[in-house]
Amino acid sequence: MTPQPLLEVARLFLCLYTQAALSAPFVRQVAAGNHRCLAWPKGQVATMTSSTLSLATEIEAATGVNPATCYQCGKCSAGCPMASESDLRPHQVMRRVMYGSREQTLRDESIWLCLTCETCSARCPNACDPAGVIDALREISIESGMATMPRTISAFHKSFLEQIRTNGRLHEVGLVVGYKLRSGALMNDVTNTPGLISRGKMGLLPDKIKGVAEVKRIFDKCGVTL
Numbered sequence: 001m002t003p004q005p006l007l008e009v010a011r012l013f014l015c016l017y018t019q020a021a022l023s024a025p026f027v028r029q030v031a032a033g034n035h036r037c038l039a040w041p042k043g044q045v046a047t048m049t050s051s052t053l054s055l056a057t058e059i060e061a062a063t064g065v066n067p068a069t070c071y072q073c074g075k076c077s078a079g080c081p082m083a084s085e086s087d088l089r090p091h092q093v094m095r096r097v098m099y100g101s102r103e104q105t106l107r108d109e110s111i112w113l114c115l116t117c118e119t120c121s122a123r124c125p126n127a128c129d130p131a132g133v134i135d136a137l138r139e140i141s142i143e144s145g146m147a148t149m150p151r152t153i154s155a156f157h158k159s160f161l162e163q164i165r166t167n168g169r170l171h172e173v174g175l176v177v178g179y180k181l182r183s184g185a186l187m188n189d190v191t192n193t194p195g196l197i198s199r200g201k202m203g204l205l206p207d208k209i210k211g212v213a214e215v216k217r218i219f220d221k222c223g224v225t226l
């Protein structure tokens with residue numbers, strides 16, 4: 001048998017094995033040394049520690065998904081539109097939650113490149129909800145001060161939320177202005193603006209909802225600072 005089929009057979013056994021991945025004997029075995037994982041990003045070694053177990057537990061508490069049920073089929077990553085842009089694809093994120101270091105996972109920029117399109121979750125044959133797991137990882141990374149959100153992504157999220165707090169709904173021009181000021185990308189796509197406005201795709205003035213005060217109260221109660 002050539003090395004490739006051998007690897008595939010080994011991977012199949014590994015995937016079946018991870019169905020019971022958090023069983024005590026397995027944990028002891030892995031914790032005793034480095035466990036080489038074929039689905040792990042090239043050149044890295046996965047080591048299971050108490051902190052990684054706690055990350056899996058945190059994710060299960062936040063999402064209801066037991067990360068150990070992922071059998072690494074890769075169907076999520078095969079449909080992910082950001083797979084070619086991210087260091088970690090959705091199945092690798094799931095793998096890291098199971099085996100990776102907590103800090104390494106929470107500090108990885110890939111979790112911020114996800115578009116939350118939910119294609120991965122729709123494709124998953126085992127209801128593992130990678131999109132929900134990534135979302136929970138974002139929250140945990142912010143709460144633990146480990147978030148490495150790129151400046152442009154942070155600028156977009158803040159500008160979007162600012163519009164919701166101010167108008168109760170999105171005002172596209174306000175979003176673009178806020179994003180450009182925060183990101184510094186002042187001249188990006190400016191030539192598209194006249195066409196968007198003339199076709200009615202961007203209103204110059206915001207269209208506020210009636211309950212703006214209530215929306216603001218929600219923001220205040222959640223302690224959102226932008």
Ligand code: SF4
Nearest residue numbers: 070072073074076124
């Ligand atoms: S599709 Fe589901 S089971 Fe398959 S690798 Fe992705 S999360 Fe895991």
Ligand code: SF4
Nearest residue numbers: 080114115117118120
């Ligand atoms: S939700 Fe994120 S990880 Fe899932 S397919 Fe979309 S971009 Fe990829």
